[in-house]
Amino acid sequence: EVQLVESGGGLVKPGGSLRLSCAASGFTFSSYSMNWVRQAPGKGLEWVSSISSSSSYIYYADSVKGRFTISRDNAKNSLYLQMNSLRAEDTAVYYCARDEQIAVVSYYFDYWGQGTLVTVSS
Amino acid sequence: EIVLTQSPATLSLSPGERATLSCRASQSVSSYLAWYQQKPGQAPRLLIYDASNRATGIPARFSGSGSGTDFTLTISSLEPEDFAVYYCQQRSNWPRTFGQGTRLEIK
Numbered sequence: 001e002v003q004l005v006e007s008g009g010g011l012v013k014p015g016g017s018l019r020l021s022c023a024a025s026g027f028t029f030s031s032y033s034m035n036w037v038r039q040a041p042g043k044g045l046e047w048v049s050s051i052s053s054s055s056s057y058i059y060y061a062d063s064v065k066g067r068f069t070i071s072r073d074n075a076k077n078s079l080y081l082q083m084n085s086l087r088a089e090d091t092a093v094y095y096c097a098r099d100e101q102i103a104v105v106s107y108y109f110d111y112w113g114q115g116t117l118v119t120v121s122s
Numbered sequence: 123e124i125v126l127t128q129s130p131a132t133l134s135l136s137p138g139e140r141a142t143l144s145c146r147a148s149q150s151v152s153s154y155l156a157w158y159q160q161k162p163g164q165a166p167r168l169l170i171y172d173a174s175n176r177a178t179g180i181p182a183r184f185s186g187s188g189s190g191t192d193f194t195l196t197i198s199s200l201e202p203e204d205f206a207v208y209y210c211q212q213r214s215n216w217p218r219t220f221g222q223g224t225r226l227e228i229k
Contacts, residue, residue: 045158113165
């Protein structure tokens with residue numbers, strides 16, 4: 001059974017940093033691109049970042065470029081999102097999500113974690 | 123950036139009725155469009171990819187159509203569990219974008 005479990009969310013002050021993690025199991029993690037998608041409270045979905053299976057290709061939304069860094073450790077079956085210079089508008093539930101095909105980057109997302117809430121507030 | 127506009131914002135129907143949800147792209151996305159369902163407190167669930175292909179385990183009452191800029195998600199006969207928010211998403215261009223969602227509520 002495919003499982004994605006996010007962790008690392010919490011309350012942080014504006015300008016602060018957080019590192020989110022996503023632990024994957026039930027599939028060959030190293031074969032799939034992975035993604036972060038966020039959802040502000042009561043709002044819609046926003047794609048944040050994607051990383052290819054071997055980390056060769058990385059993409060970011062303009063809203064987080066230069067502040068967030070996506071990475072992965074295939075030996076640990078884990079995905080990460082380092083978030084720096086956090087702003088109030090980064091407040092959201094952050095989901096990790098798997099690409100629905102191997103050998104592609106950020107096509108569609110077939111498995112999602114339960115999400116981790118990041119709150120940026122003073 | 124490709125903007126996806128979903129309509130209507132809210133759709134009120136009864137179980138057993140047919141639901142038709144629309145997603146319009148600001149420029150052509152070919153057939154590179156997906157639909158997701160999200161229930162309160164849950165992660166989104168992939169329903170349809172590449173405009174018309176049902177994802178694994180999705181019931182046949184869900185169907186997708188369209189290409190270019192106009193897309194439709196149809197639920198042929200609503201079940202109680204289908205009342206949720208639905209999002210479209212394109213993978214034609216970077217950044218990947220989602221529509222703002224259509225809330226399907228029980229009438």
